[in-house]
Amino acid sequence: MSQRFDLGVHYLLRGEYENAVRAFRDVVREEPTDAGAWSYYGLCLAHLGRAAEAESALARAIQLSPANGEAWFHLGVARSLREEWGEAASAYRRAVALSPEDLVAWHRLGVAFAESGDEPAASVAFERALVLSRALPSDGPEAEPRGHGPVDDHVEEVGAREGGREAKSWIDLALSLLSLGDEEAAVAAYERAYTLDPNWAQASLFRPMLRLVTAVSGGPEPPSDGDPAPIVPRPRPRVPVNRPTTPSGRVEIG
Numbered sequence: 405m406s407q408r409f410d411l412g413v414h415y416l417l418r419g420e421y422e423n424a425v426r427a428f429r430d431v432v433r434e435e436p437t438d439a440g441a442w443s444y445y446g447l448c449l450a451h452l453g454r455a456a457e458a459e460s461a462l463a464r465a466i467q468l469s470p471a472n473g474e475a476w477f478h479l480g481v482a483r484s485l486r487e488e489w490g491e492a493a494s495a496y497r498r499a500v501a502l503s504p505e506d507l508v509a510w511h512r513l514g515v516a517f518a519e520s521g522d523e524p525a526a527s528v529a530f531e532r533a534l535v536l537s538r539a540l541p542s543d544g545p546e547a548e549p550r551g552h553g554p555v556d557d558h559v560e561e562v563g564a565r566e567g568g569r570e571a572k573s574w575i576d577l578a579l580s581l582l583s584l585g586d587e588e589a590a591v592a593a594y595e596r597a598y599t600l601d602p603n604w605a606q607a608s609l610f611r612p613m614l615r616l617v618t619a620v621s622g623g624p625e626p627p628s629d630g631d632p633a634p635i636v637p638r639p640r641p642r643v644p645v646n647r648p649t650t651p652s653g654r655v656e657i658g
Contacts, residue, residue: 408434409441416448424448432461439469443478450482458482473502477509480516489520500532507536511583515576518609526579527609533583574600575608582614590614 412427428445431438446461462482465475480495496513500506514529574597581590591614598605 409444412441412444412448416444419451421448421451425452437468439465439472439475442468443472443475446475447478447481450478450485453485455482455486471502473499473506473509476502477506477512480509480512484512484516487519489516492516493520493522493525500529505536507533510536511580514583515580518576518579519572523609527612530579530583530609534585537583537585572597572604575605575610578610579608582610587614 408427408430412424412431415421415424415427425445425448428441428448431441432445435441442461442465446458446465449461450458459479459482462475462479465472466479469475476495476499480492480499483489483492483495493513493516496509496516499509500513503509510529511533514526514533517523517526517529574593578590578593578597581587581593590610594605594608594610597608597610
């Protein structure tokens with residue numbers, strides 16, 4: 405069954421969710437106590453909009469392995485896809501409690517809090533993600549090329565919501581990028597939000613978070629108010645982010 409599991413992961417990474425569902429369904433039929441397979445099965449069902457089935461599969465994964473942070477993370481993703489932000493935040497909170505070094509879970513928790521209107525909690529989550537991103541090794545001359553990964557998928561997911569919430573989506577994207585240490589891209593996203601809704605942009609968490617970043621990095625202090633145009637953070641290389649593997653060595657997908 406390990407080959408079917410790996411095939412399911414392959415399809416999931418390619419966005420072929422119907423094929424992924426079939427692969428993981430085969431696994432759970434043969435190995436009904438495999439919590440990891442139930443977790444991925446639920447995640448794939450969520451991407452297909454099959455909410456009730458996804459919740460049932462993820463509940464089964466958590467029942468089999470309550471301390472599996474990955475299953476709670478996938479539950480958060482499933483709820484985020486339905487824009488159930490309060491429920492998503494609850495799941496992500498369990499994920500980071502079980503896997504406190506999970507950078508991706510922390511910044512997704514920040515987005516869920518921001519979307520549900522809990523800006524103080526969002527700030528705390530984004531700050532934690534920022535601290536974790538600073539601890540990652542920087543790109544160097546001998547660093548391996550950074551491929552497309554779960555963080556990129558998340559950034560694209562948040563950015564794709566522009567049509568639905570306009571400035572709010574760009575602020576979410578800016579905060580996510582900032583929590584990952586990519587100040588230049590974060591500022592670009594913030595400036596897009598500002599052109600769409602200056603009042604919303606100025607009232608967001610972005611400027612306080614940028615001050616935290618520049619205080620850590622030694623860059624110039626951004627202006628406290630007015631238009632965002634001269635926010636210029638100190639350039640720094642994008643950090644590579646690789647989601648951890650489960651004890652069985654399986655790659656976590658988000």
